[in-house]
Amino acid sequence: MLGEFEYLMLTAAARLGEGAYGVSIRQEIESTIGRSCSMGSLYTTLDRLEKKGFVKTWLGDPTPQRGGRPKRMVQVTVKGIQAARDFYIAITRVTRGASWEINRIAIQ
Amino acid sequence: MTTSLTSRLVDVLTEILDLEEREIVRGDIEESGATGNQAAREVFGLLVRRQLDQWTHWQPWITFSALILPLAFVLSIVSERTARGSSVYLWMYANNWHWSDVQNAGFWRVLGESTLLVLTGQLALVCGAWSGGFLIGAISRKMVFTNSLLLALMLLLGAAVGAPLYEEFYSQYLHRSFGMPFFPDPNAPVFDVAFYRQAFPLIVQGAFVVIPALWGIPRGAGLADFSRPIRILLWTAAMVSLTVMLAQDQDLWIFLRVPMRPVFTQRWMQLLQITVYWPTLYLGALAIGRFRKTTAVEGEYIR
Numbered sequence: 002m003l004g005e006f007e008y009l010m011l012t013a014a015a016r017l018g019e020g021a022y023g024v025s026i027r028q029e030i031e032s033t034i035g036r037s038c039s040m041g042s043l044y045t046t047l048d049r050l051e052k053k054g055f056v057k058t059w060l061g062d063p064t065p066q067r068g069g070r071p072k073r074m075v076q077v078t079v080k081g082i083q084a085a086r087d088f089y090i091a092i093t094r095v096t097r098g099a100s101w102e103i104n105r106i107a108i109q
Numbered sequence: 110m111t112t113s114l115t116s117r118l119v120d121v122l123t124e125i126l127d128l129e130e131r132e133i134v135r136g137d138i139e140e141s142g143a144t145g146n147q148a149a150r151e152v153f154g155l156l157v158r159r160q161l162d163q164w165t166h167w168q169p170w171i172t173f174s175a176l177i178l179p180l181a182f183v184l185s186i187v188s189e190r191t192a193r194g195s196s197v198y199l200w201m202y203a204n205n206w207h208w209s210d211v212q213n214a215g216f217w218r219v220l221g222e223s224t225l226l227v228l229t230g231q232l233a234l235v236c237g238a239w240s241g242g243f244l245i246g247a248i249s250r251k252m253v254f255t256n257s258l259l260l261a262l263m264l265l266l267g268a269a270v271g272a273p274l275y276e277e278f279y280s281q282y283l284h285r286s287f288g289m290p291f292f293p294d295p296n297a298p299v300f301d302v303a304f305y306r307q308a309f310p311l312i313v314q315g316a317f318v319v320i321p322a323l324w325g326i327p328r329g330a331g332l333a334d335f336s337r338p339i340r341i342l343l344w345t346a347a348m349v350s351l352t353v354m355l356a357q358d359q360d361l362w363i364f365l366r367v368p369m370r371p372v373f374t375q376r377w378m379q380l381l382q383i384t385v386y387w388p389t390l391y392l393g394a395l396a397i398g399r400f401r402k403t404t405a406v407e408g409e410y411i412r
Contacts, residue, residue: 024137024140024141041151045158045162063136064140067137067140068139070133071133072137
């Protein structure tokens with residue numbers, strides 16, 4: 002089972018597709034949920050996800066705006082997609098009927 | 110000023126990371142346009158998480174309990190004894206100086222002998238501490254930052270609490286096990302002076318143990334860059350020198366109730382004692398290698 006932050010990272014990386022790397026994932030998480038994401042939590046979570054086989058990372062080409070330094074590129078694996086889907090389904094199911102469920106709030 | 114200071118701090122902190130991650134992190138900082146303070150905070154956070162993460166494995170616990178803790182204890186005791194020995198000579202000259210003595214030929218001979226004795230003792234202590242740091246760095250490359258902090262802390266505790274407590278225990282042990290009477294300290298006048306009793310052991314511990322040990326840790330962490338035969342040679346040198354340092358101390362033999370003198374008067378053992386000074390050879394060879402490389406590059410450039 003994924004943790005909350007692991008799920009956020011997997012989702013951000015999946016949304017970014019080929020453009021998923023350290024800085025872009027951070028920006029995606031921060032702009033989507035409005036929560037700051039530190040470099041420490043980003044890279045330690047990324048390591049954990051890689052160890053579990055949910056993402057694959059490799060060194061990207063160096064770019065001038067990074068002072069000629071490489072990026073850590075990220076790709077969600079099939080196993081990662083499955084884990085994210087399971088997490089989403091579990092969260093959706095467990096939320097059904099809860100007072101904060103979106104549809105329920107709308108009805109009330 | 111602040112920016113350049115924090116930028117320097119960021120450089121120093123990122124140096125602790127693995128080479129690959131260091132480049133990625135520096136690139137991220139550059140791309141995100143973080144200020145010096147933000148970058149320092151971010152890198153420090155990453156570093157702390159990386160180090161804490163290591164403690165979920167068993168290796169750091171073994172390194173701490175089987176190497177850092179006993180090493181800090183032994184080094185603190187050796188340091189305390191070296192400081193006491195050096196204090197006597199220092200007190201003899203600094204607190205009892207008479208200009209008339211310099212006319213005496215015997216004075217210079219004794220001064221030369223005692224200086225040599227003090228310097229070799231201090232150098233052996235520096236080398237032993239450096240070797241200990243080297244081993245810690247070689248065993249646990251990813252924990253350089255935390256292990257340095259832990260070793261410094263343990264050495265501090267060792268000097269302040271461990272070594273004095275041990276000396277007390279040791280004299281009690283000698284008294285109880287061998288019926289040795291408590292003789293009055295012949296060097297009591299030296300240690301009546303607060304400086305020699307309190308400050309000097311801490312100075313010796315700081316300058317000749319903590320600094321060399323912390324210097325040795327990153328050197329040991331860089332051991333993987335050498336070829337296998339050199340790695341084996343350096344490992345052996347560090348292990349042998351620490352063993353010799355431990356064996357030189359009579360306490361171990363007294364606890365084991367084995368007479369030490371027959372072993373230490375043997376020529377091979379005396380030769381083995383030279384290995385304690387191996388870091389001077391190693392660092393000298395490194396410095397020469399670096400100098401040759403620099404002059405070769407400069408020669409290429411001029412051509």
